[in-house]
Amino acid sequence: MAGTAAAGGRTEVAPGAVHLPGWLSPERQRELVAACRAWARGPVPMRHTRLPGGGTMSARTLCLGWHWRPYRYTRTADDVNGARVAELPEWLAGLGRAAVAEAYGEDGGGYVPEAPYAPDTALVNYYGPDARMGMHQDREERSAAPVVSLSLGDSCVFRFGNPESRGRPWTDLELGSGDLFVFGGPSRLAYHGVVRIRPGTADPALGLADGGRLNITLRVTGLTG
Ligand SMILES: O=C(O)CCC(=O)C(=O)O
Numbered sequence: 001m002a003g004t005a006a007a008g009g010r011t012e013v014a015p016g017a018v019h020l021p022g023w024l025s026p027e028r029q030r031e032l033v034a035a036c037r038a039w040a041r042g043p044v045p046m047r048h049t050r051l052p053g054g055g056t057m058s059a060r061t062l063c064l065g066w067h068w069r070p071y072r073y074t075r076t077a078d079d080v081n082g083a084r085v086a087e088l089p090e091w092l093a094g095l096g097r098a099a100v101a102e103a104y105g106e107d108g109g110g111y112v113p114e115a116p117y118a119p120d121t122a123l124v125n126y127y128g129p130d131a132r133m134g135m136h137q138d139r140e141e142r143s144a145a146p147v148v149s150l151s152l153g154d155s156c157v158f159r160f161g162n163p164e165s166r167g168r169p170w171t172d173l174e175l176g177s178g179d180l181f182v183f184g185g186p187s188r189l190a191y192h193g194v195v196r197i198r199p200g201t202a203d204p205a206l207g208l209a210d211g212g213r214l215n216i217t218l219r220v221t222g223l224t225g
């Protein structure tokens with residue numbers, strides 16, 4: 001996929017969990033920020049997701065392909081405005097395929113059960129300076145295919161743990177703008193979260209007028225309909 005640049009090496013944080021710093025070129029990052037801005041206009045706006053306990057998430061989220069809310073996927077955003085979410089564009093699915101190939105090798109390293117990797121949903125999270133995300137598993141998907149995470153804007157401290165519990169062992173790492181993080185295989189159900197944002201670390205040229213951090217995760221839901 002054109003526009004990607006392996007700038008900063010590759011670290012395997014846990015088995016099947018790979019961090020590639022600076023994977024997205026600055027131009028590709030700007031394109032993704034512009035795309036997020038367009039998606040945020042609708043048909044379903046970006047919103048603070050309501051949690052079953054009555055609270056709301058501090059990050060704001062929008063979905064493509066399938067709408068996620070705690071704790072299931074639907075085609076329509078029934079907890080927002082009832083509209084059907086926008087399609088996941090093929091170019092974004094293609095970027096996900098390139099990401100998996102880069103992280104694991106062309107054959108998916110045994111971590112992609114249904115090759116080629118074909119994500120059918122994207123969750124876009126926007127974090128203001130005080131937003132964070134508690135330790136959780138991504139487990140509403142019925143596929144064991146990896147999750148692809150792309151970060152834009154402000155850096156954050158990302159905590160990547162283990163599949164057994166929210167507790168230690170975990171690794172804290174910095175996810176900066178353009179970084180790719182892929183987790184699959186034995187790490188597919190590892191707990192993870194965003195501990196803190198580092199406000200003001202984004203390059204202003206990225207086009208995030210009010211700063212903040214964007215994260216796009218691509219997933220295979222394993223759902224039909
Ligand atoms: O913002 C991130 O880096 C992680 C987002 C995440 O874990 C999620 O959307 O499930």
Ligand SMILES: [Fe+2]
Nearest residue numbers: 136137138192
């Ligand atoms: Fe997650």
